[in-house]
Amino acid sequence: MSLTMNKLEMTAYLAEIFPQVCQDFNIDALDMDGITMRLMVAARHLRPGGTVSGPSMFALADVSVYAMILSRLGPKALAVTTSSSMDFLRKPEGDNDIIARGQLLKLGRSLVVGDVLMFPAGGDKPLARATMTYSIPPNKIA
Amino acid sequence: MSLTMNKLEMTAYLAEIFPQVCQDFNIDALDMDGITMRLMVAARHLRPGGTVSGPSMFALADVSVYAMILSRLGPKALAVTTSSSMDFLRKPEGDNDIIARGQLLKLGRSLVVGDVLMFPAGGDKPLARATMTYSIPPNKIA
Amino acid sequence: MSLTMNKLEMTAYLAEIFPQVCQDFNIDALDMDGITMRLMVAARHLRPGGTVSGPSMFALADVSVYAMILSRLGPKALAVTTSSSMDFLRKPEGDNDIIARGQLLKLGRSLVVGDVLMFPAGGDKPLARATMTYSIPPNKIA
């Protein structure tokens, strides 16, 4: 199996369907082993105290797994988040990007499970981990 | 035990520390049994397809539990999200508010666990459920 | 919609397919609102220190949701656990049964999500909460 959409195609596709996403996220790498997605931290991602907000980190994990799924199944695939679990491990400083490294643990016909570890740019101690499960509706891959 | 901050005090407090929150959330009810928090759905909460985004629902669950904790411990308490689990059950329509009903399952000295069910305004089939765990740093309650 | 299998039928069915289950669990109540399942705590459920073990509580939550699903879909349905989240809230004393109260949050065609709160028999402070997700394989309901 090989990717149906590579990094450039995925970047263009996300820009088309999620225009706001372009301002928040950058795909640093995308291949069959997984994805490296960057949250380009800005003031709108912070919460009081100057740390990156939980919803911003949820969004980073979610878009990372979504992009991995579409990179395999193609842009016409439907994929809906059905569950997530996250652990927040360390305080994410507000003056540094966050790098998500994601991999797919399972790409089934109806369920896809992806794992994401998030690090500060340039650092190696994880800030958070997330598992996102997506459902692929039956007969909806055109 | 009774509440340290009631609904009006909590609304004022959130407005002070999270100014942007006032535009998104409204506390419909707050007492010792729990909280009813409303996400006032607007275009910025939607994702392609017109449904309410996952990060918006995460934020709703998170602020619901945060407000319950501070309503008990007072505005000087520190409380940090350490983990979350969410299940997305039904598609949240983008033209309707979302009502979160939260309760605290445990209010320990160092860990607090809150449960949240989210419903469409006026509906009784849950859209999502979430459990949020907060850590209360030791000796940090002034 | 009404139940396909009632409490007595479900008890007999579980005894047939999970003979060991009869020694561990008792269905105290089962109806369209949900289930009340009892873990009849014995020495084999304890861990050092005399508290009920995590795997025993996982099993209690899992069988509670499984029985709710089969009570709706009938004994020929296939249902496979795909994910779980649990929070352990208080220490479960080893000399008391544990009562699980479960409800189905969603009974979809391919995914079922059930929520379970566990209490000490005769007590009202929850010991643990769990959410279990089951997958119903397509075209496998005979």
Place this chain on the structure above:
Amino acid sequence: MSLTMNKLEMTAYLAEIFPQVCQDFNIDALDMDGITMRLMVAARHLRPGGTVSGPSMFALADVSVYAMILSRLGPKALAVTTSSSMDFLRKPEGDNDIIARGQLLKLGRSLVVGDVLMFPAGGDKPLARATMTYSIPPNKIA
């Protein structure tokens, strides 16, 4: 930082406090990078259909993280499971051991988070993933 208890010391310690564990689990490797723990699959771990049961896999993940914590903090440390999330990815065949590979994502003063991937012995497609969070009670490390 180095390990306080190595593989042999940990094996002996688990045998002392969890005598039943010796029959179920074997520590294949234990160092600062993490643990490799084997579930020696036997009839008592199976559920109808001949696959390894969910509670058995929960126990494997739980003991893996517990052993990693004690290998760092020493045998007198108290550590209590406070939450878990698991995803079941593929059917675990009942005639093959299961190998858990665990690492600690965070070893804080009061919270420890460990991640575990479980594989069939000799296989490289994950059967399940788990995250276990432990609480270390304050002032209880003798």
